[in-house]
Amino acid sequence: MVDTNHKIAFCIDSDGCAMDTMTYKHQLFFGPIAADIFGISEQERTSFLKEWDRVNLYSRTRGVNRFVGLVMGLEFAGVEHIDKLKEWVETTDSLSNNSLELELANDFSRDLEKALEWSNEVNRQIKNYEGDSLAFSGVLEGLEQLSQFGNVYVVSSANKEAVWQEWEEQGLLKYVDDIYCQDRGKKEDVIATLIANGYCRDTILMVGDSPGDLAAAEQN
Template sequence: MKDNIKEFVKTKDFLVCVDSDGCAMDTMGVKHEEAFGPRAVDVWELHHIKDRFLKVWNDINLYTRTRGINRFKGVVATFEALEKEGIEMPDITSFKKWAETTNELSNPSLERAIAETNDEQLKKALEWSHAVNRTIEEELAGNDKPVEGAKEGLAAANNVADVAIVSSANGAAVLDEWTRHELNVHVDVMLGQEAGTKAYCIEQLKKFGYENTRVLMIGDAPGDLSAAEVNDVLYYPILVGKEKFSWDRFQNEALAKFLDGSFAGEYQEQLIKEFNDNLK
């Protein structure tokens, strides 16, 4: 498995892109509940509203149609939601502006912005992001496991298609998790948050010469669907709470439809409706 698109080589006519956290790896819940949310409480000193903050954080990042939102946009969305409830929150105006305008939502991008501006709000956000990564690496190591059925589904996909991880998660963490659980053997290239947005990554992969109807994004969040739609490619949902069913159906039904050209249209529409109905 390559970890740079420059090293990727197209070997098949079909391409399957797959998200990591919450889709192929059963890591999304524990990361938000034990790392992302609690470290935000610590860094922005929100202990006085800890319970409410964590409830809103988890709703936004796990259980509603913003599931899978980038970590930095998740901070902005959570702060805004709490402000609408009348809760006074720390000022993150300049951080919000960065999150809305940067073309790369990652630590390196944030570091470059800090080097240019020396902005304290950006420094606080980077402090939080590093704290999250440390918690994941030091405290949550070993708590990750593949989603049931994902390994078999990926193996089936890689038999007939090139497979690319397209994730907004930290690339080093994704690489570590997929390698330890031996999912990497079914993947050709890994593109994490450092490679750009999911939509951008799919766009770049398409340049290797895949037809739109021969590119499929597998994901569990609206951002995955959006990335597929803006690139005019197909989307297969891993349903929250029904992950094994979703992967089994992919392997036993959807993959064949993808290959024979019957995925687009009515079947695709049915899957998207089911996906949207499954989220709050």
């Protein structure tokens, strides 16, 4: 049960909203590693990565879950034999590595195996990245102010370990009551859980930078 003492919940997205991390993650890791693991040819690589950036950074699908973005990129490139991956993305309750591992254990397929390999490798390389992962200017002060009026929750479709590390390094966690990432469901499901646990839907604010954040709020 969440603490609803304040009766107001601020749901804050991480990548691209609080943290200035989206561009480098997609251009250095998500897209190139997908091209490597799924065998995108050198002739098609440039157009694949351009479309990857469009889908994940520069369109109304900005901020989409990594596995949804992966399917969109692979379909654009005409990659075959990804039916099991597409089915899992469309039907799973949790677009996360843990959920994908369970699906693989129950119904093995090479496309699911590659998707998990890709996701794990992305996490590994992001964790080892030595460049700056900085919060946007004013985020720390903003979180401090919000924490005086309500509970602050990180609500992100990203990997929890990466989000935790980035927020801890930037000194933001001291104003955060809990972290909800891909391992705890989709953003709309997180908001629904907060409502079920005592918050009024009119006192929950979803703060984000993508249409997916707006959709999560509108669905509740």
